[in-house]
Amino acid sequence: MKSDASKLGFYLLLAPILLWLIVLIILPHIGLFMVSISEKVGPREFETGFGNYAAFFGEPLYWRTFARTAIMSILATALTLILGFPIAYYIAKLTRGRTKTTLFLMCMIPFWVSELVRTFGWMILLRETGVISTTLQRLGLVSGPVELLYNDAAIMVGLVYTSILFMVVPLVTTLDSLDDSLIEAGYDLGGTSSSIMREIVIPHAMPGIVSGCIVVFMLSLGNYLTPILLGGKDSLWFTGMIYTQFITRFNWELGSALGFLLLALSSAIVFLGLKLSKQSLSNTMGRT
Amino acid sequence: MTNIESDLACRDLTKDFDGFRAVDHVSFDVPKGSFFSILGPSGCGKTTLLRMIAGFQSPSSGDLRIKGRSMIGVPPNRRPVSMVFQHLALFPTMSIGDNVGFGLRQRGVGRSEIARRVEEVLDRVGLPGVSARRTDQLSGGQKQRVAIARCMVLEPDVLLLDEPLGALDLKLREHMKVELKSLQAAFDTTFVYITHDQSEALVMSDNIAVMNQGRFEQIGAPHEVYHAPHTAFVAGFVGDANRIDARVSAVNGHFLTLTSAASTEMKVKVADNSLSVGQGVQVFLRPEAIELSKTSKSLDGDHNVSQCTVTSVLFNGANSSVIVRDAGGNMINVAMPQTGSFADLHAGDMVFTSWHPNKARCYPLARA
């Protein structure tokens, strides 16, 4: 009797998360998959087949865009890590009490405004008539207005800026859990700053690094606004391409197939990253 | 001034934290190859002192010499000292072998040489063949030994230990006390050990410094600190002692007659007399310095004898004691004689206590 009651309680507690999983994640994906494997053979006539997937591999524009998106995302992730690690180290290890909270909040302030507003902020800075261009002209460093928007560097700046918080937060959490006496012990045993960083701090922070990287990579790969706004019409971002299929071309079938490929390929890259860093998903996610 | 034989010498070492003096003009020498303990209550500045020796904190003033070389301004990774941390600070991301080999790797020693020396030092601390294990695959006492091995593999001039037994349970602590002492003898290295546990300090040390509020109250061999404490603080902190507040009522050479607050009289012999009639004093009397007897007949006339009532018997094997109340109402802790002749003592029994005047230590009352 008692075990029945506790079982019921277990299922009741499980129900919301199951509902969430099924209704919001599994069902749409099944739908998407069904759409993606139907080929349009005529007006309102469909056939089941993998033609949409074949289209992706057959058309260089598609897979090249995908490769470009993936490489840029990896690069953005690496840049975010390189920028975020010192920030996180500073917050976690070199500040105490109120300064720590203040700095942490300052990292978060940009996220109180919407992504759209943030991205427009960057546009105001970078465009031809923007702040940076005018300042450079005033200082006499350049002769005419410079266009800093609509190139890959601008996309990169935007991506790093939007995702840095998601790198800093898990890093601060893991670095916070690193006992200061371990670092002191490293110095005491004759270690230098760089060898302590390499042998003690980074191995300890590895789960945070990996989980931060996964989140930032996924966010960059799936980002739509930043590449379009900062990179312009020819930004060639894969999500933008999916959007075009759905909205502009009304080709839901190919759009769904591309969406599925994005899911599969990004999972494969994350899996590869985990294997290379010798981390497991449960280890990474369990600790932050 | 600095003794050539001393491995570590401190002169007027002082550390101020904004407005608060944690270590106050501390001077001491640690002879080569000896076991030196710093004993003091929590918050007296032990860790701060040790961290200055290790180089994690810089002294506000004073000098610190290791093997005659001044260490002021030398960073911790350049000092010939190693430290065993309170929670050991073994690196959890490395195997035991990598932990022990860490210091050698920093020195650029060759791979095979490191492996050989790591194995050798692990063997010496009694843990052969554990180098492939993770740190969480060892027991508390084994971790302790790995932490010592990790320092000793570097052959430091001085090994610093910050309450390394604090995290262990009682039984293991007793065991490690003996083991640490024998490890120190085996490695023949100077150990500086800090603790708030007086029995650890008494058992292991060649010399003990008793520290209170940033100052050293006394430095001496364990028996000196125990039997001839220089100050009231040392007398009260090291070992058990009965404390009686009294007033000097007569002075006769080295003999004083004291009257306690409850107007009972006692005689005390002091080594050098700086006390005068009417002064308030504190008398410290070890429980084992007091003899118990059931009758007053056999007692010596020189002794301080008083009739007391037993209020409780605290049985603790060889450390059993009796708490008695004397005529003046003072509660006195008396060690139970080992002969077993008082095994049938009960609360409410009448007994006689007696102690020789030279067993008590007498200090002028601190002026408030």
Ligand SMILES: Nc1ncnc2c1ncn2[C@@H]1O[C@H](COP(=O)(O)OP(=O)(O)OP(=O)(O)O)[C@@H](O)[C@H]1O
């Ligand atoms: N960084 C610091 N800033 C200000 N005060 C400090 C600092 N470090 C220690 N103190 C103070 O100095 C005093 C001595 O501290 P310390 O850690 O040396 O004590 P301890 O003797 O090791 O005590 P315990 O046995 O509890 O470890 C304490 O009152 C402490 O509050």
Ligand SMILES: [Mg+2]
């Ligand atoms: Mg301490």
